[in-house]
Amino acid sequence: MPSPKLTITDQRTDKAYELTIENSSVRALDLRPIKENPEEFGMLSYDPGYTNTASCTSRITFIDGDKGILRYRGYPIEQLAEQCTYTEVAYLLLYGELPTAAELKVWNKEIKDHTMVHENIKKFIDGFHYDAHPMGMLVSTVAALSTYYPDAKNIGSRTNRRLQQLRLISKMPTLAAYAYRHSQGLPYIYPDIELSYTENFMNMLWRRAEPKYEPSPVLAKALDVLFILHADHEQNCSTSTMRTIGSSNADPYVSLAGACGALYGPLHGGANEAVLTMLDEIGSMERIPSFIKEVKEGERRLMGFGHRVYKNYDPRAKIIKKIADDVFEITGRNPKIELAKELERIALEDDYFVKRRLYPNVDFYSGIIYEAMGFKPEMFTVLFAIGRTVGWLAHWEELMEDPERRIARPRQLYLGPNEREFVPIEERLGRLQSQRV
Numbered sequence: 001m002p003s004p005k006l007t008i009t010d011q012r013t014d015k016a017y018e019l020t021i022e023n024s025s026v027r028a029l030d031l032r033p034i035k036e037n038p039e040e041f042g043m044l045s046y047d048p049g050y051t052n053t054a055s056c057t058s059r060i061t062f063i064d065g066d067k068g069i070l071r072y073r074g075y076p077i078e079q080l081a082e083q084c085t086y087t088e089v090a091y092l093l094l095y096g097e098l099p100t101a102a103e104l105k106v107w108n109k110e111i112k113d114h115t116m117v118h119e120n121i122k123k124f125i126d127g128f129h130y131d132a133h134p135m136g137m138l139v140s141t142v143a144a145l146s147t148y149y150p151d152a153k154n155i156g157s158r159t160n161r162r163l164q165q166l167r168l169i170s171k172m173p174t175l176a177a178y179a180y181r182h183s184q185g186l187p188y189i190y191p192d193i194e195l196s197y198t199e200n201f202m203n204m205l206w207r208r209a210e211p212k213y214e215p216s217p218v219l220a221k222a223l224d225v226l227f228i229l230h231a232d233h234e235q236n237c238s239t240s241t242m243r244t245i246g247s248s249n250a251d252p253y254v255s256l257a258g259a260c261g262a263l264y265g266p267l268h269g270g271a272n273e274a275v276l277t278m279l280d281e282i283g284s285m286e287r288i289p290s291f292i293k294e295v296k297e298g299e300r301r302l303m304g305f306g307h308r309v310y311k312n313y314d315p316r317a318k319i320i321k322k323i324a325d326d327v328f329e330i331t332g333r334n335p336k337i338e339l340a341k342e343l344e345r346i347a348l349e350d351d352y353f354v355k356r357r358l359y360p361n362v363d364f365y366s367g368i369i370y371e372a373m374g375f376k377p378e379m380f381t382v383l384f385a386i387g388r389t390v391g392w393l394a395h396w397e398e399l400m401e402d403p404e405r406r407i408a409r410p411r412q413l414y415l416g417p418n419e420r421e422f423v424p425i426e427e428r429l430g431r432l433q434s435q436r437v
């Protein structure tokens with residue numbers, strides 16, 4: 001059956017063009033022949049922030065933002081969060097299928113085999129100021145790993161890529177824990193391979209003088225679920241950054257460092273830290289109405305609310321809200337949860353948020369749990385980065401195998417001055433003054 005077509009009529013020329021519709025989309029390049037004069041460049045689509053542009057095809061994560069659905073490789077996030085471990089989900093995201101028991105055993109062992117980092121990394125981290133933000137340290141040390149693994153430049157080899165992916169998944173918690181220990185002035189703790197991925201991370205963060213760290217199973221499970229919930233979210237800002245840098249054939253370490261940098265921003269992964277700062281600032285229930293008023297007047301944003309894709313409750317936020325009770329049973333209740341719930345209640349009844357379809361996102365409640373577990377707000381985005389590492393890598397792998405891969409290079413609509421004569425420096429002042437008059 002022939003493909004369906006979209007017919008466009010250019011009113012400037014009365015010419016009609018037929019564009020092929022495939023997967024409910026048209027190719028932007030098919031717009032190029034649309035021009036008024038033959039010497040023109042041709043029609044572009046203009047889409048700041050890529051709100052309606054598909055930059056790739058993908059088979060990893062599905063989101064239906066209107067219905068609040070999130071699936072990894074077809075599996076609902078709720079089922080994965082309840083029944084899987086993070087490393088199992090990492091395998092699923094990277095390889096497309098859930099592992100068998102035997103495959104998972106090998107995979108977990110492979111991950112453990114790569115948890116150590118070169119001793120010089122400690123010296124590298126030691127070079128940071130005592131109050132350096134852990135995300136800044138993480139971005140830099142991930143990029144620095146590129147210098148330890150020059151073989152990673154061989155991106156054409158699938159076997160080689162697999163090795164680098166393993167290294168990154170394994171070493172991210174180690175780098176994150178080292179950054180944290182540095183900020184606390186504490187000695188670095190080596191990985192303990194008898195522990196699970198998440199338990200070992202807790203060991204590297206919190207072990208003191210005890211010979212063997214014994215993590216709380218409830219907290220370890222909660223953190224593992226949080227890693228699962230953050231593992232992938234299709235073409236978000238940081239994943240698109242990973243793909244953009246990767247498209248230049250850069251190695252995965254520098255590409256992932258770039259993705260971490262994108263995540264650091266308060267509109268993306270940095271929102272979890274910003275939510276806590278916001279709750280601290282609000283301070284009490286009585287302050288909520290005046291805070292909401294400031295938000296509605298456009299003076300600030302309600303952090304942890306709203307999403308480019310979800311126009312419904314973020315399914316990850318629902319799961320996180322449930323985990324909070326398990327965590328609080330061990331740690332005691334974080335009083336900020338009441339403040340957050342009240343903020344949510346008021347916002348969800350308010351016309352401003354209802355009209356714009358703004359709901360709590362993944363970052364609204366996660367920080368409150370992290371804080372109850374003992375994490376400082378500066379670490380929240382680092383935790384997001386650990387979970388998201390496999391998502392970034394799965395997309396990078398997909399890009400490497402994509403027959404349509406080309407270097408990412410968007411177009412622009414140039415609105416600046418036309419060609420003009422150079423002005424010698426001695427004549428510029430007079431020109432500026434005459435412009436100001």
Ligand code: CMC
Binds near residue numbers: 049300306307
């Ligand atoms: N508080 C108040 N108003 C908001 C908010 C908010 N959190 N989010 C969006 N709006 C308003 C915005 O002012 C605009 O109103 P108007 O139409 O009157 O100009 C409208 O809603 C649409 O907003 P937008 O900025 O065009 O939406 P976007 O899709 O470009 O931005 C967002 C999405 C997540 C950046 C934004 O909702 C936001 O800044 N939220 C707060 C930061 C946050 O929680 N980020 C974490 C996102 S989830 C984790 C992740 O995956 O990164």
